[in-house]
Amino acid sequence: MKEDNMLARVARWEGADAQALEATAEEIRKQAASEGGPPPGVPAKGLLLMHDAAHGQAMAITLFEDEEAYRMGDETLRSMNPPGPGMGHRVGVDRYEVDVQLQA
Numbered sequence: 001m002k003e004d005n006m007l008a009r010v011a012r013w014e015g016a017d018a019q020a021l022e023a024t025a026e027e028i029r030k031q032a033a034s035e036g037g038p039p040p041g042v043p044a045k046g047l048l049l050m051h052d053a054a055h056g057q058a059m060a061i062t063l064f065e066d067e068e069a070y071r072m073g074d075e076t077l078r079s080m081n082p083p084g085p086g087m088g089h090r091v092g093v094d095r096y097e098v099d100v101q102l103q104a
Helices: 018-035 067-079
Strands: 006-014 046-052 057-064 089-098
Touching: 006 067, 018 046, 057 067, 067 089
Parallel strands: none
Antiparallel strands: 006 057, 006 089, 046 057
16 A cells, blocks of 8 residues: 555445435434534544435445554444434445545
């Protein structure tokens, strides 16, 4: 891993309810607004939460600045459950190096 590469944690869920996906996203937005960012123990530099309501799938991509932040965040996130029922079950958590990050 290059020293300047960020790391991405990609978690995937299946079997989710469409309304629950939207409610969970809203709850995460509210928590982030009230806490000023990610939850305690998750030193993330960015977070994307995406869902496919028609197929009951969701994906969260959490970006970390370095290996230490990734380990801490991964440990915390593995111990957490989504805020509210209906997210289905987590089917995978993968780690990637971020090669390119663009924002318009």
